[in-house]
Amino acid sequence: MSNVVVLVDDLVKVYPGNIVAVNHLSFKVYEGEVYGLIGPNGAGKTTTLRIIATLLKPTSGKVIVAGYDVVKEAEKVRKLISYLPEEAGAYKNLTGLEYLEFIAGFYAENKRELEDMVEEAIRISGLGDKIYEKISTYSKGMKRRLLVARTLMVKPKLAILDEPTSGLDVVHAVHVRNIIKNYARSYGVTVLLSSHNMLEVEYLCDRIGIIHKGVLRLEGDPKKLLHEYNASNLEELFSKLVEEHAQETYS
Amino acid sequence: MLKRLIVKEVKDLIRDRKILFGMIILPLIIYGVMGIVVSETTKYSIQQVKEAVSTGMKLAVVDYDKSTYSKLLIEYLKRMNTTIDIVNRGNINVTRLLASKDYIGVLVIPQGFSKNISMGIQGSVEVYVRLSDISIASLGIANAVIGLVNGFAEYLSSILISNTTTLPPSFVMNPIEVQGNIIIGKVVYSLSYISAMYSQMFMLPLAPMIVMIYAASIAATSIGVEKEEKTLEVLLTLPISRKSIALAKLTGSIIIALAASISTMAGFYLYMKSITEVSTSSQSSVGTNVFGVIGIGGLIVYALTVFLTVMVVSTLGLYLGSFGENVRSAQSVVGYLWLVVFIPLYASMFIDFSLTPLPVVLAISMIPFTSPLVALKSFIVGNYTYLVVNIVATIALLILLVFLVSRRFEGEKLLIGRPGKRRGRKLGYKFFKSF
Ligand SMILES: Nc1ncnc2c1ncn2[C@@H]1O[C@H](COP(=O)(O)OP(=O)(O)OP(=O)(O)O)[C@@H](O)[C@H]1O
Numbered sequence: 001m002s003n004v005v006v007l008v009d010d011l012v013k014v015y016p017g018n019i020v021a022v023n024h025l026s027f028k029v030y031e032g033e034v035y036g037l038i039g040p041n042g043a044g045k046t047t048t049l050r051i052i053a054t055l056l057k058p059t060s061g062k063v064i065v066a067g068y069d070v071v072k073e074a075e076k077v078r079k080l081i082s083y084l085p086e087e088a089g090a091y092k093n094l095t096g097l098e099y100l101e102f103i104a105g106f107y108a109e110n111k112r113e114l115e116d117m118v119e120e121a122i123r124i125s126g127l128g129d130k131i132y133e134k135i136s137t138y139s140k141g142m143k144r145r146l147l148v149a150r151t152l153m154v155k156p157k158l159a160i161l162d163e164p165t166s167g168l169d170v171v172h173a174v175h176v177r178n179i180i181k182n183y184a185r186s187y188g189v190t191v192l193l194s195s196h197n198m199l200e201v202e203y204l205c206d207r208i209g210i211i212h213k214g215v216l217r218l219e220g221d222p223k224k225l226l227h228e229y230n231a232s233n234l235e236e237l238f239s240k241l242v243e244e245h246a247q248e249t250y251s
Numbered sequence: 252m253l254k255r256l257i258v259k260e261v262k263d264l265i266r267d268r269k270i271l272f273g274m275i276i277l278p279l280i281i282y283g284v285m286g287i288v289v290s291e292t293t294k295y296s297i298q299q300v301k302e303a304v305s306t307g308m309k310l311a312v313v314d315y316d317k318s319t320y321s322k323l324l325i326e327y328l329k330r331m332n333t334t335i336d337i338v339n340r341g342n343i344n345v346t347r348l349l350a351s352k353d354y355i356g357v358l359v360i361p362q363g364f365s366k367n368i369s370m371g372i373q374g375s376v377e378v379y380v381r382l383s384d385i386s387i388a389s390l391g392i393a394n395a396v397i398g399l400v401n402g403f404a405e406y407l408s409s410i411l412i413s414n415t416t417t418l419p420p421s422f423v424m425n426p427i428e429v430q431g432n433i434i435i436g437k438v439v440y441s442l443s444y445i446s447a448m449y450s451q452m453f454m455l456p457l458a459p460m461i462v463m464i465y466a467a468s469i470a471a472t473s474i475g476v477e478k479e480e481k482t483l484e485v486l487l488t489l490p491i492s493r494k495s496i497a498l499a500k501l502t503g504s505i506i507i508a509l510a511a512s513i514s515t516m517a518g519f520y521l522y523m524k525s526i527t528e529v530s531t532s533s534q535s536s537v538g539t540n541v542f543g544v545i546g547i548g549g550l551i552v553y554a555l556t557v558f559l560t561v562m563v564v565s566t567l568g569l570y571l572g573s574f575g576e577n578v579r580s581a582q583s584v585v586g587y588l589w590l591v592v593f594i595p596l597y598a599s600m601f602i603d604f605s606l607t608p609l610p611v612v613l614a615i616s617m618i619p620f621t622s623p624l625v626a627l628k629s630f631i632v633g634n635y636t637y638l639v640v641n642i643v644a645t646i647a648l649l650i651l652l653v654f655l656v657s658r659r660f661e662g663e664k665l666l667i668g669r670p671g672k673r674r675g676r677k678l679g680y681k682f683f684k685s686f
Pocket residue numbers: 015016019020021039040041042043044045046047048086667668669670671
């Protein structure tokens with residue numbers, strides 16, 4: 001079997017106020033794979049991704065990224081990951097270009113590499129000449145594209161993308177999806193993403209995990225799952241699962 | 252890596268016009284305008300004093316000499332359109348006398364005044380003026396009274412010159428020495444001491460105070476804005492240590508604050524220059540300026556203490572600001588700083604170290620944020636114990652704060668912020684909860 005890049009083992013996260021966001025969650029993401037976490041609002045997707053991205057500390061359980069513990073070896077983990085938050089902004093007083101250069105500087109080993117990264121990012125973002133303007137003049141979608149570009153340009157071992165295409169129009173969403181897919185194929189970047197868009201997940205992900213109330217309900221190849229559960233699309237499967245769960249909790 | 256972050260911090264701050272204006276341009280304007288205002292009001296109060304003098308001043312003269320020249324002085328004063336009460340009783344308490352009627356000033360002519368002058372020795376006159384209102388005009392009155400005596404001295408010179416040639420010229424040119432004194436409450440101060448203290452007491456704490464408040468709010472903003480603009484999450488996942496992030500934020504704010512301190516000092520220098528020019532042109536002894544009193548060394552130490560204080564306040568601003576969820580709430584948490592910064596500063600401004608018991612002074616010296624003022628007082632009083640105590644205390648606080656800040660950046664609370672159930676509670680609660 002190929003290498004495990006993300007190992008989530010019996011993960012629990014309780015927020016202050018006794019809010020259980022993640023409840024004994026376990027899953028693995030293998031090298032070069034695109035893994036999608038899907039689930040309804042408040043399912044615990046963002047919380048899980050933030051823990052993997054070293055931003056939050058698990059209440060219990062353990063998370064290992066490429067062999068490093070996200071709590072004890074957070075700094076090592078940060079060198080391998082690139083994280084796109086669900087809701088993110090960029091320094092609005094900088095221009096798009098300056099922002100990309102700023103970020104690339106943390107990853108690039110020399111000037112040449114930095115320039116390559118930035119060039120790549122400009123291509124991914126599709127911002128054109130807008131890249132020379134201040135971020136404060138960007139639309140929401142433009143900002144999102146800039147941020148997706150900055151996350152991918154560094155070609156991390158693991159890209160963590162929390163709803164990567166949220167707020168993008170159809171054309172740009174397709175563009176971004178193709179780039180993500182391409183990155184996984186050509187550069188061996190492992191991608192862990194969350195999404196509400198079932199088409200996106202079906203198209204992009206090698207495997208998906210459906211979580212609900214912090215619990216993993218189902219996991220596997222999206223196409224096989226559809227076949228197994230006799231559903232025509234993921235949306236149907238998803239609704240089935242959530243309803244099922246609701247009935248379980250009632251009875 | 253760290254350099255990248257610092258450059259970003261500084262760039263980001265400088266591009267914000269408000270900060271640039273507030274920190275670097277505003278102090279120059281404030282001091283420039285203040286210089287003009289002060290020099291104008293000084294001119295005005297000199298005018299007022301002149302008018303008061305021309306309409307007649309009410310003075311008491313305690314004449315222990317009762318001889319030729321003291322009588323000549325009294326006659327001269329009467330001719331100068333003043334109302335004179337001559338007090339000839341034995342031992343006079345000047346403070347009580349000054350308070351007894353509404354005298355503007357009391358002149359004391361000591362015994363042997365005339366004898367000295369006739370022998371070619373400077374005769375001395377003590378002038379006492381009560382200071383009830385802290386204004387430039389009241390110092391002007393003191394100078395006006397002294398001016399009267401100086402006028403007499405000139406008059407006396409002309410008499411002496413026409414009468415004799417045997418007396419030494421330096422004496423003839425300067426036959427009377429006037430000792431100006433200011434009474435505050437029951438304590439007598441020399442006029443030159445008070446004049447020097449005046450400008451310092453008024454202006455010097457104001458300068459660092461402005462910079463301090465700016466520094467604190469800049470540091471708080473630097474974290475508040477990351478939360479508000481949702482850039483913090485990305486920043487915290489970059490391959491840099493959390494300590495570097497905190498350090499870069501501090502350094503960024505301190506660089507801005509330093510630029511502001513320099514600008515403040517430049518403005519302050521201009522300010523001092525313009526008021527010194529006014530006072531020297533009005534021939535008064537108010538001309539003593541801060542630089543003269545504390546010297547260049549004192550000024551450097553003062554600037555260093557301003558910088559040290561700015562560092563402490565920036566760190567505190569960053570720490571407190573990290574409890575806010577956005578720029579506005581970060582700023583409002585920093586608002587509490589005014590309490591902690593202003594009260595000690597204000598108190599130490601009015602407490603006279605030379606008259607306060609040592610333990611109390613030491614206790615006051617321990618209070619942070621007062622360093623610049625304590626530095627000045629130490630240089631004026633000539634006792635540096637307070638300053639050393641103060642600087643040690645301040646550095647200790649700085650270390651504690653840096654520790655607190657780095658602990659805060661290390662944990663996840665910086666990001667989650669609000670504790671679930673207590674949503675919407677006062678920020679103070681969150682602040683205390685964090686311990
Ligand atoms: N800072 C916080 N403090 C307290 N509770 C939180 C916090 N953040 C999230 N939660 C709670 O944790 C649970 C999981 O939230 P999370 O953001 O992980 O869900 P999600 O799956 O990403 O949802 P969405 O699809 O809406 O983005 C929710 O019940 C939410 O209310």
